[in-house]
Amino acid sequence: xxxxxxxxxxxxxxxxxxxxxxxxxxxxxxxxxxxxxxxxxxxxxxxxxxxxxxxxxxxxxxxxxxxxxxxxxxxxxxxxxxxxxxxxxxxxxxxxxxxxxxxxxxxxxxxxxxxxxxxxxxxxxxxxxxxxxxxxxxxxxxxxxxxxxxxxxxxxxxxxxxxxxxxxxxxxxxxxxxxxxxxxxxxxxxxxxxxxxxxxxxxxxxxxxxxxxxxxxxxxxxxxxxxxxxxxxxxxxxxxxxxxxxxxxxxxxxxxxxxxxxxxxxxxxxxxxxxxxxxxxxxxxxxxxxxxxxxxxxxxxxxxxxxxxxxxxxxxxxxxxxxxxxxxxxxxxxxxxxxxxxxxxxxxxxxxxxxxxxxxxxxxxxxxxxxxxxxx
Amino acid sequence: xxxxxxxxxxxxxxxxxxxxxxxxxxxxxxxxxxxxxxxxxxxxxxxxxxxxxxxxxxxxxxxxxxxxxxxxxxxxxxxxxxxxxxxxxxxxxxxxxxxxxxxxxxxxxxxxxxxxxxxxxxxxxxxxxxxxxxxxxxxxxxxxxxxxxxxxxxxxxxxxxxxxxxxxxxxxxxxxxxxxxxxxxxxxxxxxxxxxxxxxxxxxxxxxxxxxxxxxxxxxxxxxxxxxxxxxxxxxxxxxxxxxxxxxxxxxxxxxxxxxxxxxxxxxxxxxxxxxxxxxxxxxxxxxxxxxxxxxxxxxxxxxxxxxxxxxxxxxxxxxxxxxxxxxxxxxxxxxxxxxxxxxxxxxxxxxxxxxxxxxxxxxxxxxxxxxxxxxxxxxxxxxxxxxxxxxxxxxxxxxxxxxxxxxxxxxxxxxxxxxxxxxxxxxxxxxxxxxxxxxxxxxxxxxxxxxxxxxxxxx
Numbered sequence: 001x002x003x004x005x006x007x008x009x010x011x012x013x014x015x016x017x018x019x020x021x022x023x024x025x026x027x028x029x030x031x032x033x034x035x036x037x038x039x040x041x042x043x044x045x046x047x048x049x050x051x052x053x054x055x056x057x058x059x060x061x062x063x064x065x066x067x068x069x070x071x072x073x074x075x076x077x078x079x080x081x082x083x084x085x086x087x088x089x090x091x092x093x094x095x096x097x098x099x100x101x102x103x104x105x106x107x108x109x110x111x112x113x114x115x116x117x118x119x120x121x122x123x124x125x126x127x128x129x130x131x132x133x134x135x136x137x138x139x140x141x142x143x144x145x146x147x148x149x150x151x152x153x154x155x156x157x158x159x160x161x162x163x164x165x166x167x168x169x170x171x172x173x174x175x176x177x178x179x180x181x182x183x184x185x186x187x188x189x190x191x192x193x194x195x196x197x198x199x200x201x202x203x204x205x206x207x208x209x210x211x212x213x214x215x216x217x218x219x220x221x222x223x224x225x226x227x228x229x230x231x232x233x234x235x236x237x238x239x240x241x242x243x244x245x246x247x248x249x250x251x252x253x254x255x256x257x258x259x260x261x262x263x264x265x266x267x268x269x270x271x272x273x274x275x276x277x278x279x280x281x282x283x284x285x286x287x288x289x290x291x292x293x294x295x296x297x298x299x300x301x302x303x304x305x306x307x308x309x310x311x312x313x314x315x316x317x318x319x320x321x322x323x324x325x326x327x328x329x330x331x332x333x334x335x336x337x338x339x340x341x342x343x344x345x346x347x348x349x350x351x352x353x354x355x356x357x358x359x360x361x362x363x364x365x366x367x368x369x370x371x372x373x374x375x376x
Numbered sequence: 377x378x379x380x381x382x383x384x385x386x387x388x389x390x391x392x393x394x395x396x397x398x399x400x401x402x403x404x405x406x407x408x409x410x411x412x413x414x415x416x417x418x419x420x421x422x423x424x425x426x427x428x429x430x431x432x433x434x435x436x437x438x439x440x441x442x443x444x445x446x447x448x449x450x451x452x453x454x455x456x457x458x459x460x461x462x463x464x465x466x467x468x469x470x471x472x473x474x475x476x477x478x479x480x481x482x483x484x485x486x487x488x489x490x491x492x493x494x495x496x497x498x499x500x501x502x503x504x505x506x507x508x509x510x511x512x513x514x515x516x517x518x519x520x521x522x523x524x525x526x527x528x529x530x531x532x533x534x535x536x537x538x539x540x541x542x543x544x545x546x547x548x549x550x551x552x553x554x555x556x557x558x559x560x561x562x563x564x565x566x567x568x569x570x571x572x573x574x575x576x577x578x579x580x581x582x583x584x585x586x587x588x589x590x591x592x593x594x595x596x597x598x599x600x601x602x603x604x605x606x607x608x609x610x611x612x613x614x615x616x617x618x619x620x621x622x623x624x625x626x627x628x629x630x631x632x633x634x635x636x637x638x639x640x641x642x643x644x645x646x647x648x649x650x651x652x653x654x655x656x657x658x659x660x661x662x663x664x665x666x667x668x669x670x671x672x673x674x675x676x677x678x679x680x681x682x683x684x685x686x687x688x689x690x691x692x693x694x695x696x697x698x699x700x701x702x703x704x705x706x707x708x709x710x711x712x713x714x715x716x717x718x719x720x721x722x723x724x725x726x727x728x729x730x731x732x733x734x735x736x737x738x739x740x741x742x743x744x745x746x747x748x749x750x751x752x753x754x755x756x757x758x759x760x761x762x763x764x765x766x767x768x769x770x771x772x773x774x775x776x777x778x779x780x781x782x783x784x785x786x787x788x789x790x791x792x793x794x795x796x797x798x799x800x801x802x803x804x805x806x807x808x809x810x811x812x813x814x815x816x817x818x819x820x821x822x823x824x825x826x827x828x829x830x831x832x833x834x835x836x
Contacts, residue, residue, distance in 0.1 A: 026397055026400050026401055027397045027400070028397065047424070049401075049424045113398070115427070115428060116427040116428055116431055116432075117427075118426065153487070172483040172487040173481055173483050173484075228455070229422070230423050243423065248491035248492055250486065250489075250491050251486060251489075251491055255487070329481060353482060369484075371482040371483055371484060372482055373480065373481050373482065374480045374482050
């Protein structure tokens with residue numbers, strides 16, 4: 001193998017590829033990148049056997065071939081090179097790197113032992129604008145369970161129905177739900193789908209995190225292929241393949257309240273500020289109290305700890321139904337508020353022990369359900 | 377050769393041909409899932425393994441299998457639907473972390489139940505406390521888990537509110553699931569069953585498949601658990617559908633478990649054919665727990681929350697709350713909360729003060745009028761008839777029951793009872809009370825009737 005490419009092109013791919021590598025002691029080759037030049041293209045791959053990443057690097061190919069090299073070392077070295085053209089050449093199972101007046105040799109391993117990145121036999125495909133996908137993932141990903149105790153909810157649940165895509169995540173304390181209406185004027189041109197009837201998949205949380213990062217600020221169309229066990233995201237020259245979680249997503253629809261006793265119309269920004277402030281004073285449980293006063297048309301956000309001090313903020317709010325006082329985890333509340341665009345929101349309650357809901361006052365594309373903290 | 381042994385033997389041979397790291401990475405968690413004639417299907421945990429085995433190790437695998445059984449000509453690979461990290465999932469759910477006592481982040485209850493079986497993993501035999509009041513039901517439940525569909529079918533468990541029916545029947549489901557994950561288990565409340573029947577019927581007009589699908593869905597389970605079956609009363613179409621489901625499962629030797637707040641005999645408007653089927657298996661009741669059991673329950677609940685209370689406190693609570701395990705738990709919660717705030721162990725006097733509001737909760741006082749009203753409504757007769765000198769059997773029995781209740785529940789004197797119930801002699805009242813008392817000893821049906829009248833008396 002002998003190729004030449006710019007540092008910028010190489011660095012971008014190497015950065016993304018490195019995130020996939022997890023230290024693996026039982027199969028050392030998994031700590032390596034696979035570098036292959038073949039049929040006029042130069043490709044870098046990495047995998048941890050759950051996620052596989054491969055991406056082409058624009059470059060000039062002088063000779064085909066391949067090698068695997070330790071990912072950390074390769075990344076560190078490339079990062080510190082000057083922004084000039086880099087030459088990569090394989091000789092005797094060694095990778096020779098040359099850049100300007102710098103030369104290095106890295107001992108590699110043969111390509112034969114590197115895992116084969118599986119192919120996805122598309123049974124469903126989605127063609128979607130990268131910004132829309134990223135926003136949809138970002139608006140729910142915060143509510144997904146971090147712990148691996150229940151892998152099926154350490155995920156984003158994607159429900160694909162004719163004309164509707166739903167993104168759902170929950171950690172059993174809160175639930176975020178984003179809907180994309182495919183026939184709306186705004187999205188009609190930006191999402192193309194092809195799947196028989198409806199199709200539901202559970203995407204591991206880590207995969208979602210990686211794809212969000214890979215999408216970063218890109219503005220392009222990406223293609224998603226899905227089969228029974230796997231999902232592949234094609235982003236330009238890069239490809240991320242991940243397993244899907246086998247299992248059943250909990251019956252989340254049972255959680256969604258059908259009606260509410262109290263409804264508050266208020267400003268998201270004001271509430272968000274107040275909740276942030278309350279974080280300074282809340283105790284170990286991270287609690288913030290919300291108290292409504294229909295008569296005075298305001299909501300009171302307060303927190304306090306007998307050892308630190310206390311805080312109170314009043315927000316104008318139009319309130320319908322009976323008054324309520326409930327306590328929430330302020331992190332959870334903030335997560336939900338942050339996912340809402342626009343300033344007018346509705347905050348709805350059913351007493352202080354049942355789930356409350358936050359949603360934008362206009363539009364039905366997002367809602368966030370949150371369980372209160374019970375005070376004894 | 378057994379599939380397991382065949383694969384073990386083949387792996388032994390393959391191990392010699394590949395590096396240890398590769399062997400561990402690619403061949404761990406694999407198995408033979410199927411062998412049909414000359415074709416073998418290997419189950420693999422993920423698609424990476426599948427690609428690897430197909431492309432790199434296919435020769436080794438085919439070769440070593442053929443060395444063991446020369447008839448094997450084809451090997452294919454299949455990603456096995458393993459449920460992720462099953463062992464992690466079975467860890468006890470510890471949600472009390474962090475805000476253990478003084479406040480608790482509530483969670484969505486719906487999420488803790490298993491999406492397919494509907495069972496809540498928290499209900500197990502391990503945390504079910506057995507006393508003389510529920511010994512029989514517990515033993516029957518254990519027997520059922522060991523002999524699914526063979527020993528007691530159907531198993532019918534009944535008892536009052538908050539005595540652990542749901543706990544017990546869900547524990548059966550969880551135990552069976554643990555022992556044999558392949559078994560199809562379905563737990564459902566009769567209310568949910570009804571609503572499924574209704575929705576199947578409604579959409580059935582448009583899509584005839586819906587009803588077939590409904591039937592299929594319910595008839596392919598190995599263990600069907602229906603809670604609060606008494607709510608089927610009066611719903612004829614649902615009973616009809618349930619009857620067929622019941623028969624289909626029963627004939628196929630599948631286990632059915634039912635729970636109710638009263639015995640099959642005393643569920644009114646239950647079709648006779650269903651009633652006789654319910655009575656065909658094992659009927660076990662759960663009665664009010666005795667003092668010792670109540671103390672044991674309290675102790676175990678306190679232990680779950682890692683709080684310590686003195687024995688006399690346990691005894692006091694158990695002595696004063698007799699009829700409902702849930703209330704016991706509620707009282708304990710109050711104690712724990714108060715205990716936390718004052719940060720010292722509660723002594724008995726304090727406990728008495730704390731529980732005062734719970735224990736002296738307005739107890740509905742029974743009145744003469746109330747008793748008559750409850751009985752009259754229960755038997756659907758008119759009050760006027762009851763007080764008249766009618767000797768009709770359907771009037772006499774309720775009348776005697778009223779007298780009995782007045783004596784037992786209100787401690788009225790016999791002359792008072794006689795006078796108020798149509799100006800009768802006190803000997804009539806004595807006779808009535810004795811007669812009912814005697815019948816109660818032998819007639820379970822009457823027992824249930826009186827219990828449900830009492831329920832009306834105190835609850836409504």
